[in-house]
Amino acid sequence: MQADVVVEILNYVGIVAFALSGALKAGEKDMDIFGFAVLGFSTALAGGIIRDVLLGRVPPVNIAYLPYPLTALLTSIVAFYLYPYVKRFKDLVLYPDAVGLGAFAAIGADIAASYCQNIEDCWLTVMMISSLTAAGGGVVRDILSNEVPVILRREIYATAAALGGLVYILSLPLGRGVAMLVTIVVVTSLRLISLVKGWELPRLKKHQV
Template identity: 70%
Template sequence: MYAEVIVEVLNYVGIVAFAVSGALKAGEKNMDLLGFITLGFSTALAGGIIRDVLLGRVPPVNIVYLPYPATAILASVATFLLYPHVRRHKDVVLYPDALGLGAFAAIGADVTASYCSHHGAASCWLLVVMLSSITAAGGGVVRDILAGEIPLILRREVYASAAAAGGVIYLATLPLGREAAMLITISAVTAIRIAALWKGWELPKVVSQPGAH
């Protein structure tokens, strides 16, 4: 019971933080109010929408459960109205964002594992890992595409990979109980993300030689 309340509270923290992140991107691109709302809404909710569509859960929860889109839209509008102040302190958003990443990863893993259980799938660990990552990071990909950029998670940042690790952690701890698995997943993903921010961790990539074609 208490675990579900904690997860739901952190889910709202994530919606607000992700919406602010998307709205800040809109500000960087000199978009109007609709642009702020579109990028804020997409960043906060598109990952869960994609997950639900892939699982055949239509219409997606992030659309039909009014408090979720309302929270994302209000956070986006607030960022628009307070943009100079929010932009000045944008680094503060990184820590609620990390909590949101953990919550979204855990929720994505839980929803997918529940789907597998109800549909009699004996093993769908890969699906759980993939949709945990998509739930948490899919909105950021949509945001960057709408902003005309290569998605940040494909260039740098331990972000989607942290969420994918959350899917593995959820499955590994599920024998302890669903609520325990979700709380452990949130804690682990949040810790990985914050450590990556502090240490500057990035995934390996090819370094192009200057002047090479």
């Protein structure tokens, strides 16, 4: 039970951090308050909504459970009115964002695993759903902002979440709660280390294109 409480708290950290990320993007694009709300909501919750639709969990929990959308919308609206101050500390958002990435990855992996009769046979599904839950909102944000999704061109982000799905499966013999906490720690750590070290996935050099 304690593990569930910790995961839920970190889930809210992720919702707030991801909503701020969407709001910052809205500010960069000179959007109005509605644009802030749409991008904040999408960044924080779209990944989970897409996950639930794919798995047949309807209505999606990120819509049906009101505290989640209300948290995202409230964060986005507050960011609109305090944008000059939020923008000043935008780099600090990367740290709670990393925690949120870990929490979302763990939640996605846990939900995906609950649909598997034999966990060893659906490890790839768990990894994909984990990545989708954690990074799907950022993809929607970038598409709405008319940009190539950042996870497709730089940074260790969706990859860290996908690896989190594998970590969850490997840790599951220790118990569901432990597996979720271990996943959060590993994904968050990988994301933070990649930020500090400037890690990126291999890309083609321009002369190769």
